[in-house]
Amino acid sequence: MSRIEKLEALLQENGSDAFLNHALGLEYVKAGNDAKAEGIFKQLLADNPDYVGSYYHLGKLLERNGAEQGAIAVYKKGMEIALKLGEQHAYNELRAACEYLEF
Incomplete structure (x- = not known):
């Protein structure tokens, strides 16, 4: 059973688990399925904006696929959330x- 299959099985039991959804998105990135990963990250952030x-990871995916303005918007939203949560390391990376x- 692949990691994707294992994560999807776990998500059958708890589909709203943010960690599992994030991990699944990363596995789809590794597998080269950016479209599936993008959908997972977008849904994850819609359900769990914090x-x-x-x-x-969504920003990097968009950037890699030529959607630079979309990536910038995602990074800026992430920076806003990181500041709100006091997550300085995440803020600095974003x-x-x-x-x-932008330069």
């Missing part, structure tokens, strides 16, 4: 990714 780590695209 799950800061997903902003970075800011660095955003600044790279």
Whole structure:
């Protein structure tokens, strides 16, 4: 059973688990299925907007696929949430990714 299959099985029991959804998104990125990963990250953030780590990975995915303005918007939203939560490390990573695209 692949990691994707294992995560999907776990999500059958608890589909709203943010950690499992984030992990599934990352596995789809590793598998080269950016469309599936993007959908998972977007749904995760719609359901759990405070799950800061997903902003970075969704932004990177969008950036890699040429959607730089979308990536910037995601990074900025993530920065806003990170500041609200006092997550300085996450804020710094998101800011660095955003600044790279803006310059």
